[in-house]
Amino acid sequence: MADFKLTGGCQCGAVRYTITEPAVDTHHCHCGICRKLHGAIFVTLSTFPRSGFKFDQGASNLGTFNSSEKLHRHFCKTCGCQLTIDVDSAPDKIVVATGTIDNGADPGHPRQTLRHAYVNSKVPWYEIGDKLPQQP
Ligand SMILES: [Zn+2]
Ligand SMILES: [Zn+2]
Structure with missing residues (x-):
């Protein structure tokens, strides 16, 4: 995977990151916490090996919100x-808000991981129109 490289960052450009290993998972999260925090009816999240992720600038400009005891x-x-999530149970991984990757680049996840999660929390007026797996 020597050639794999993604760059990304926040909207204003203060925080920038580089990723050099492909994602192990990408999914659309319909949970109520992501909905409020991202201001979107669902949020796409990609999980990367932490070994391939680094902040190039702006790490000191990051705030932290603990949406649960184990989720930062x-x-x-x-x-x-909203840029990244640290999950205490998976310290070797980092979750990245997929939309913060520059130019909509492909996070490189195995295709079969793409799914809708927390669909029981989905807004009722939005109907999922694709054939991806749905997790309750
Ligand atoms: Zn910013
Ligand atoms: Zn969520």
Whole structure:
């Protein structure tokens, strides 16, 4: 995977990161916490090996919100962009808000991981129109 490289960052550009290993998972999260924090009816999240992720700038400009005891969400203090999530149970991984990857680049996840999660929390007026697996 020597050639794999993604760059990304927040909306205002204060926080920038580089990723050099492909994602192990990408899914659409319909949970109520992501909905409020991202201001979107569902949020796409990609999980990467932490060994391939680094902040190039702005790490000190990150705020942290612990949406649960074991889930630490990091956002840009300047523009409010939700960027990454640290999960205590998986310290060797980092969850990245997929939409913060530059130019909509492909996170490189195995295709079969793509799914809808927490669909029981989905907004009732939005009907999922694709054939991806749905987890309750
Ligand atoms: Zn920002
Ligand atoms: Zn969620």
